[in-house]
Amino acid sequence: MKSRNTGIDDLVKEGMEAAIQARELIWKFTTLQINQAEFVQELEDVHAKRIIFDNWDDFQHNEAIYPCLEIFQVIYSIAEDVDYQIRYYGLDSLREDIKQLDMSIKILKRYLGQESNLNLSSKACKCH
Amino acid sequence: MDSFYDLKQQAREQWQAQHSPIAQSLSRVKHKIAVFSGKGGVGKTTATVNLAVTLAQQGCKVAILDADVHGPAVPKILGAAGKLDVASHRMPGGHNSQANHEGHHHHDDNCCGHDHHHDHDHHHGHGHQEEQFGGDTHNLRFEPIRTPYGVDMVSVDSIWPSRESPVMWRGPFKMRIIRQFLSTINWGELDYLLVDLPPGTGDEVLTVMSSIPGLDGMIVVSTPQDVSTIVCTKAINTAKEMNIPILGVLENMSILCCPHCEKPIKLFGQRSAERLAKMMEVDFLGSIPFMVEVNESSDAGIPVVINHPDSLVAREISKIADYLVSKVANAGKGED
Numbered sequence: 001m002k003s004r005n006t007g008i009d010d011l012v013k014e015g016m017e018a019a020i021q022a023r024e025l026i027w028k029f030t031t032l033q034i035n036q037a038e039f040v041q042e043l044e045d046v047h048a049k050r051i052i053f054d055n056w057d058d059f060q061h062n063e064a065i066y067p068c069l070e071i072f073q074v075i076y077s078i079a080e081d082v083d084y085q086i087r088y089y090g091l092d093s094l095r096e097d098i099k100q101l102d103m104s105i106k107i108l109k110r111y112l113g114q115e116s117n118l119n120l121s122s123k124a125c126k127c128h
Numbered sequence: 129m130d131s132f133y134d135l136k137q138q139a140r141e142q143w144q145a146q147h148s149p150i151a152q153s154l155s156r157v158k159h160k161i162a163v164f165s166g167k168g169g170v171g172k173t174t175a176t177v178n179l180a181v182t183l184a185q186q187g188c189k190v191a192i193l194d195a196d197v198h199g200p201a202v203p204k205i206l207g208a209a210g211k212l213d214v215a216s217h218r219m220p221g222g223h224n225s226q227a228n229h230e231g232h233h234h235h236d237d238n239c240c241g242h243d244h245h246h247d248h249d250h251h252h253g254h255g256h257q258e259e260q261f262g263g264d265t266h267n268l269r270f271e272p273i274r275t276p277y278g279v280d281m282v283s284v285d286s287i288w289p290s291r292e293s294p295v296m297w298r299g300p301f302k303m304r305i306i307r308q309f310l311s312t313i314n315w316g317e318l319d320y321l322l323v324d325l326p327p328g329t330g331d332e333v334l335t336v337m338s339s340i341p342g343l344d345g346m347i348v349v350s351t352p353q354d355v356s357t358i359v360c361t362k363a364i365n366t367a368k369e370m371n372i373p374i375l376g377v378l379e380n381m382s383i384l385c386c387p388h389c390e391k392p393i394k395l396f397g398q399r400s401a402e403r404l405a406k407m408m409e410v411d412f413l414g415s416i417p418f419m420v421e422v423n424e425s426s427d428a429g430i431p432v433v434i435n436h437p438d439s440l441v442a443r444e445i446s447k448i449a450d451y452l453v454s455k456v457a458n459a460g461k462g463e464d
């Protein structure tokens with residue numbers, strides 16, 4: 001069996017968990033269950049920018065985990081730039097981000113080569 | 129008339145824009161210029177790269193942001209295949225290990241009339257950052273790619289795992305990557321940041337127009353064909369709608385120089401880009417002829433102004449660069 005880097009696997013799992021958390025937050029924000037300040041704060045607490053910078057070499061040298069970088073980019077961008085995104089692309093664009101996050105999770109699950117134990121179905125987004 | 133609420137909202141947005149991470153990141157960039165066209169294939173990127181290298185040869189500090197997310201070509205023409213490296217934020221005041229400044233900004237007699245002593249700390253402001261790097265992530269930055277021609281560069285290729293993999297991003301994601309480049313690259317102190325845009329008036333163009341505070345203006349590149357100038361009209365009108373100044377129209381592939389006698393052959397007819405400039409009441413910056421050497425140099429990753437410095441193309445680009453320098457300098461004086 002091909003040996004794998006457990007550090008990378010941990011990063012991928014962290015990315016998947018962050019994606020699940022982010023899509024739940026997006027859902028809550030777009031259905032007015034939380035306000036923008038709470039939304040941004042929760043996303044900032046993921047420390048996506050720090051994770052991107054700390055793991056930059058891994059992201060650059062391992063094409064298979066690129067979706068993980070995209071997850072953190074989405075989270076970092078929304079946390080920093082949600083005003084701009086809403087102004088130019090509308091609130092619905094955040095729901096498009098949910099689709100992007102879902103796609104990334106799907107690819108990363110394939111990368112891990114196993115059914116994730118992250119219980120994705122129970123936290124599935126209710127918007128589609 | 130604007131209501132009090134509107135004015136307050138405008139003031140708030142203005143304040144936010146001035147204090148945004150992008151504004152802070154570009155705070156030491158003197159001139160920001162975007163290069164665009166209505167139509168693809170007019171040589172926009174070639175013009176951008178060669179203009180940038182010419183400005184660098186004149187002693188300016190120059191960088192290019194390649195905002196063509198789906199078809200980045202700046203790295204190829206500049207022969208820069210590297211990936212972004214994290215700035216040396218963990219070593220306050222230190223240098224980035226990857227930075228290659230050999231042959232970088234040698235000229236003391238520079239185009240902007242300032243005495244730049246090109247030590248790295250000065251250029252990239254590490255001394256300034258020394259005070260700021262702390263536990264927060266605010267100052268986490270990437271270094272741009274250094275090129276051997278004195279021009280720094282950032283492109284999607286600088287972060288994308290392979291050149292062969294297609295970038296399949298929709299609107300918001302394209303907006304996102306451009307804004308992240310603007311805010312997280314250690315642009316440092318620059319005389320010129322040139323932004324190479326994809327053709328048309330899509331997400332990338334609108335993002336650049338709406339995101340870069342104090343954008344000096346846009347250069348429109350066209351070929352002397354009606355099919356190009358017609359689409360350019362739309363692009364110019366888009367910029368005008370967004371109150372972005374048009375610095376001028378640049379005509380590319382204006383003539384083909386006979387490789388034997390240098391006699392000009394009008395490939396596409398008479399100077400329609402110049403007519404376009406007149407019609408749209410903007411400046412005509414000049415014409416760049418078509419030469420086989422341009423393509424050969426681009427394919428070799430050596431800008432033609434470096435590879436054939438005495439060619440007609442290089443001479444014309446140099447004139448355009450001079451005109452541009454004087455135009456943005458005078459525009460700045462007008463504001464004062």
